[in-house]
Amino acid sequence: MRYSGMNVLLVGEDFHVAAQSLSDPLHRWGFRCHLAGTMRATLEFLKSRGSDLVLSQMHLPDGSGFNLLSTLTGLPVTAFLCVPVEDSCLWLRAIDAGRNCWGEEMLRPADFARALEELARRRPVGTLAQASLAHAHAA
Numbered sequence: 001m002r003y004s005g006m007n008v009l010l011v012g013e014d015f016h017v018a019a020q021s022l023s024d025p026l027h028r029w030g031f032r033c034h035l036a037g038t039m040r041a042t043l044e045f046l047k048s049r050g051s052d053l054v055l056s057q058m059h060l061p062d063g064s065g066f067n068l069l070s071t072l073t074g075l076p077v078t079a080f081l082c083v084p085v086e087d088s089c090l091w092l093r094a095i096d097a098g099r100n101c102w103g104e105e106m107l108r109p110a111d112f113a114r115a116l117e118e119l120a121r122r123r124p125v126g127t128l129a130q131a132s133l134a135h136a137h138a139a
Contacts, residue, residue, distance in 0.1 A: 009035075010022060012056060014057055031120065034051070053077065055091075073098065074098050076098050077097075078096050080092060080093050
C-alpha cells in the first residue's frame with residue numbers, strides 16, 4: 001500500500017551500503033529516500049531541503065547520533081537510531097514529531113517496519129524540519 005510521500009533521510013556511512021535493503025520497502029510505501037554520510041551533510045541537507053523522518057546510525061564519522069538528536073529535538077521531525085546487534089539491528093525511536101521519546105522499547109526489524117507504516121499513515125506531509133532548523137541555527 002502507498003501512502004503520501006514523506007522525505008526520509010538515511011544518515012551514516014553504512015546506510016550507503018545498505019540503502020537498497022532499507023529504501024526498497026520505504027519506496028513501496030511512498031517515502032522519498034535521501035542519503036547523508038556525516039552529521040555535517042545531514043545538517044546541510046536538513047537546512048536546504050528538510051525531512052519528515054531521519055534514520056541514523058549511532059556512530060557517525062564526524063559526530064554521534066546523539067549529537068544529531070539534540071539538534072533535532074523540538075523540530076517537527078521523527079528520528080530513529082539504528083543500534084547494531086550481531087548481523088541485524090534494533091531501532092530506537094528517539095524523537096517523535098519533535099518530542100523526545102527516550103525510554104521506549106527498542107524495535108526489532110519487523111516491529112520497526114510496522115512503526116514506519118503507522119507513521120506514514122498518521123504523519124501529515126509537508127511538516128518538514130527545514131524552516132525550523134534554519135531558524136534555530138540563525139538564532
